[in-house]
Amino acid sequence: MKILIFAEQRDLQLKKHALEAVRTGRALADQTGGEAVALVIGQGVKNSAATLAGFGAHRVLIADDAKLAAYSTTAYAKIIADVANAEHADVVLMGASAMGKDCAPRAAVRLEAGLASDCIACTVENGEIVATRPVYAGKALTDIRISTAVKVLTLRPNVFSAGTSSGATATPAPVSVALTDADLATVVTGTSKSAGKMDVAEADIIVTGGRGLKGPENFGMIEELAGVLGGAVGASRAVVDAGWRPHEEQVGQTGKTVSPSLYIAVAVSGAIQHLAGMSSSKYIVAINKDKDAPIFQVADYGIVGDAFEIVPALTQETKKLLGK
């Protein structure tokens, strides 16, 4: 199979999920005797695109144009579909990021392709791709077969392994970019970053605070622990609904579904909506003074006790370990 991977960059930095998608695309190509071709879209992306060979891309293409410097849903979807057609791609892969989830459905319609969003597994059985994707925020998993000639899959970040680079580089080949004004019907005119904040959907470590923290003023210790671990701060729905933390941090069925390596739930009881959003984390730590809290049922390690004592001690102990 010919696999086309749309490898997302932001600020000329390839996203980790882009590397994961390239590595996964290569694995699919190897299993089916095909080729993995990576595509990077933007302006001035040549150098970063070149490094995708190290993650398994047989070839690297770039759509490099001033009109593509800022993300445009319509233009990116068109280019992905046009390149997939020109390359006769059987499968199009990309990360299920804010950008991937935004443009993949449009690219799929253009390609008359079936779409499997936010996949957590992708294998080949009898020469056919079988994708697994969570539904009901992870309360159930579905196996998906796509019956169209071209198939589009978005891959949940942090689930597939990117591995480490072999160090190989490729010389990216430019694809021609011909965009009309209509193709640029949406265009990003600016971004506002929550300064220095890591997003829960991308973080490898998340420290989440719940209502048991009693008030927004007590999230300082959560931020500190997350900072020492190089992770992101998460929040339960109760905390967000109470206005203690912004909605971007909400983990759960009406927030973000996350799968970090380490999820530390502090004073979170573990409502079913919350568990659905985080129980696929690789390791879960629960700190709660209620030994019957449902969060302990999904936790790998738990401490039954007072978060106000345990979290600062955990921060200190982690600092010691990491030599910070």
Place this chain on the structure above:
Amino acid sequence: MKLIACINHVPDTATRVSIGADGKSIDRTGVTFVLNPYDEFAVEQCLRLKEKNGGEVIAVSLGGDAHKETLRKALAMGVDKAVLLKDDSPRDSFAVAHALAEYAKAQSPDAIFFGKQSVDADDAAVGPMVAELLGMPSVTVVVKMDVNGTDVVAEREIEGGREVVATKLPAVFTAQKGLNEPRYPSLKGIMAAKSKLIEEIAPAAVPARVQVTAMRKPASKNPGKIVGTDVSAVPELVRLLHEEARVI
């Protein structure tokens, strides 16, 4: 302005999911269905745009008769008209998008709103697919928007921040929590909604592009280890995370 809110009827987020007899869908027995939480923001945004600019709001839902309950909620919130694209058979996201796009095309709306995803299939695909089918721009996961004539400046949530997107109507938007505070239906609205007619249309069948071959519950985890019951357990927890789990 002519505004369309595409809404879905989904299991309440407090539902404990169990797998149905077909092994491909959930067991719906005893499950409470509600208006998809994100769709409330879509309906509210339509109502606010109408209040400001005048016009009409149509709520449309694809599904069986049960979806009328959710359409009545939209009527109670204040939409002018409710339409059921009546089809009880399972549809993939493209087949849903196709039916909605066909309906919308005939209406020539200024804007079409969705919730950012349905909390059942979690595809987040139908909105942008409808936009592509109609040749309209789309902005997803919108948390803020300003409409000035046909010019729109919208903010969408991205990883660790927001993205400001400029586009023009007619366009498709998918709403994220934070875009607005959905109103509660008034008692008067609820009573009036009961007697309103819900238009029924039979959408054309569309071949599925994606098949669910199996549905299962995720592997349940073995009960974890309670490392301790006070602060003295912290060094052992850190050791386990470092040496056993190797995550720090």
